[in-house]
Amino acid sequence: MATNVFLGTELKLNINITPMGDITMDDYDFIVELYCSPKRTIIVNKADAIRVDEDNYIVCVDTNLTGVGELKCKVTAQIPDPDFEDLLGTEIVAVDTGINIVKAL
Secondary structure (H helix, E strand, C coil): CCEEEECCCEEEEEEECCCECCECHHHCEEEEEEECCHHHCEEEEHHHCEEEECCEEEEEEEHHHHCCEEEEEEEEEEEECCCCCCCEEEEEEEEEEEEEEECCC
16 A cells, blocks of 8 residues: 655655675665656665665655656666676666655645
8 A cells, every 4th residue: 555645745765675695785886766757767876875774775855856656766786796797786676665646735
């Protein structure tokens, strides 16, 4: 069930990626894309996220920038992996936020 929030709400989302062996979120770069429509995408780099601990980072979202609709979240991570030529494996995951942004009454 989606949670409705009004346009103009400022949200904080916790991004958590389970460690892969000894590799935690502290060990690699990632970007978070948040949007209701791809034309209005907010991009948050790891450097702009708030570190909670090695497996959790907070991203802040101003819903005035996303517009109305179902808030979507895509995380792209560059995981160290010696099997790839550039020593990085790209992991992409879509996250169901369960948040629906609506216009004020």
